[in-house]
Amino acid sequence: xxxxxxxxxxxxxxxxxxxxxxxxxxxxxxxxxxxxxxxxxxxxxxxxxxxxxxxxxxxxxxxxxxxxxxxxxxxxxxxxxxxxxxxxxxxxxxxxxxxxxxxxxxxxxxxx
Amino acid sequence: xxxxxxxxxxxxxxxxxxxxxxxxxxxxxxxxxxxxxxxxxxxxxxxxxxxxxxxxxxxxxxxxxxxxxxxxxxxxxxxxxxxxxxxxxxxxxxxxxxxxxxxxxxxxxxxx
Numbered sequence: 001x002x003x004x005x006x007x008x009x010x011x012x013x014x015x016x017x018x019x020x021x022x023x024x025x026x027x028x029x030x031x032x033x034x035x036x037x038x039x040x041x042x043x044x045x046x047x048x049x050x051x052x053x054x055x056x057x058x059x060x061x062x063x064x065x066x067x068x069x070x071x072x073x074x075x076x077x078x079x080x081x082x083x084x085x086x087x088x089x090x091x092x093x094x095x096x097x098x099x100x101x102x103x104x105x106x107x108x109x110x111x112x
Numbered sequence: 113x114x115x116x117x118x119x120x121x122x123x124x125x126x127x128x129x130x131x132x133x134x135x136x137x138x139x140x141x142x143x144x145x146x147x148x149x150x151x152x153x154x155x156x157x158x159x160x161x162x163x164x165x166x167x168x169x170x171x172x173x174x175x176x177x178x179x180x181x182x183x184x185x186x187x188x189x190x191x192x193x194x195x196x197x198x199x200x201x202x203x204x205x206x207x208x209x210x211x212x213x214x215x216x217x218x219x220x221x222x223x224x
Contacts, residue, residue: 001171006154009152031210032209032210034212034213036213043202043215043216043217043218044155044202044213044215045215046212046213049210049212051210089154089155091155093209093210095209095210097168098143098160098162098168098209099157099160099168099170099171100145100157100160100213101157101171102147102154102155102156102157103154104152104153104154105152105154105155
């Protein structure tokens with residue numbers, strides 16, 4: 001079945017450094033790729049998303065890149081801050097099936 | 113205020129005792145989903161519904177039932193809960209295929 005692989009599972013960086021999280025999906029029909037941030041004890045919230053007809057999208061310190069040929073997309077966070085510490089989930093949505101498949105999550109720790 | 117509500121928020125029950133977790137949204141969204149979240153496995157879709165009276169299986173539907181008799185409500189039913197259904201459950205709603213999913217606050221279920 002369809003799946004999304006996310007790496008790394010944990011990531012620790014110093015404040016001010018960059019963080020990169022990578023995901024690979026299997027369903028060729030996937031055409032929408034959101035990223036969610038989940039703080040401890042809270043619900044996931046969307047931070048950025050990208051559609052399949054776009055290769056890159058940026059929102060302040062956050063950017064997402066998509067390589068449809070390789071079925072690969074990544075989240076880039078620059079100038080990390082302690083409040084960026086959370087679990088981040090990538091996901092792939094198939095317009096054919098209506099399914100949204102999430103990656104396993106990456107726990108990001110930003111050290112002051 | 114736009115919101116997704118779930119009840120109960122916490123539930124401890126015993127094996128085999130039928131239970132229902134309710135989900136309600138006031139955003140007039142057609143798409144609703146149920147997920148379970150387990151450590152190391154991310155968010156896994158249980159069932160989803162693209163409209164009233166339309167429901168489809170996600171990745172882990174075994175042991176669960178849903179119904180969508182009206183747009184705003186999407187209850188999750190466990191006919192005969194088992195300990196392996198101990199998990200954190202999230203309901204989510206989405207305004208369209210390529211739009212943000214809004215998650216409810218979560219229901220932590222323990223089956224003894």
